Amino acid sequence: MARPTVYCTRPDIPAEAMAKLKQHCDVTCWDKEEPVNYDVLLNNVKGKDALLCMLTDKVDKNVIAAGDKLKIVATMSVGFDHIDLAECKNRKIPVTNTPDVSSDSVAELTVALSLAAGRRIVDCANAIKAGEWIHSWGPMWMCGQGLQGATVGFIGMGRIAQSVLKCMKALYIGKAIYYDKFQPIKPAEEMGAVACSVDEVAAQSDFIITLTNLTDETRGMFNKSFFSKMKKTGVFVNTSRGGVVNQDDL
Structure with missing residues (x-):
């Protein structure tokens, strides 16, 4: 045969x-x-x-x-x-497909990106390499913001987002809110996350994590309208498909 x-x-x-x-x-x-x-x-x-x-x-x-x-x-x-x-x-x-093979690694990456963006780690590293800190340092220089006490909003609350939430709770975030097409999501609710609308996630979050599938419905959903509702100091982290973000609006 x-x-x-x-x-x-x-x-x-x-x-x-x-x-x-x-x-x-x-x-x-x-x-x-x-x-x-x-x-x-x-x-x-x-x-x-x-x-x-x-x-x-x-x-x-x-x-x-x-x-x-x-x-x-x-x-x-x-x-x-x-x-x-x-x-x-x-x-x-x-x-x-391989639905759960990378949940932990993507969750770790998402937390790392959130900390890097919030704490301006790349900006700091580049400034130090350029010698800027010698002349620019002050007590509030490059302070950024951390996850402790922050409101973290999720768009999409599948397996990976739940892993991210678990990691972030260990960093003492203040509050977790989320939007998911199929909410309420029981595991997220058991970890204290509160279901909200997309607009509420945009307006209330200090950090916004998007971990949603790319579909006709979600393609380009993060656009000028969404970003305009965010806090001026808000951090946006996308570890789902790039197509969910309107790059020009970003």
Whole structure:
């Protein structure tokens, strides 16, 4: 019986995982540690039983059509907005992802970015490198603001946001508020977070953390209207998809 064939869009898959995959399948990989060229993807998915892709790969209708024998599309990511789910559903091709694999690491990154932005760590480092502190230092120079006692607002309260909230509570934040399409979110409520509207999160928060999915509804939702409602001293941290933010308005 012929072994299943797999096309993988990156060569730098953890060795243990790749070895296990190769025990059961014939695997062909893109040989560069960078996103696979779209035309290369189109050509190599032909005749394959499975596609193992990354969030940097555009798996659109054309790619799915080229994969005339595809039985599954697996993405090594939490998000799956790079895959045409409607077309996969139309062709009865299952799509799998890795929903909880990076929750803790993204949570740690989110807390680090919040502290870095609030405490102006990058500004301070650059100023010190430039020698500015010698002439500019004063008791309030580059003070910024911390998380202790702060109101932290979340847009999106899924697994990662809940991990962020858990970390931030250890830093003695003053209050946590959130908006989620499916609120109330029981684990968040059990940690003391209060459900609010989007506008209330914008207006009340010292730090705003966005961890929402990228959908037609959320694309560009953080725009001039949202930012105008924020506190003048508010810190905005986005560790979800870039597409949720209108960069020009920001």
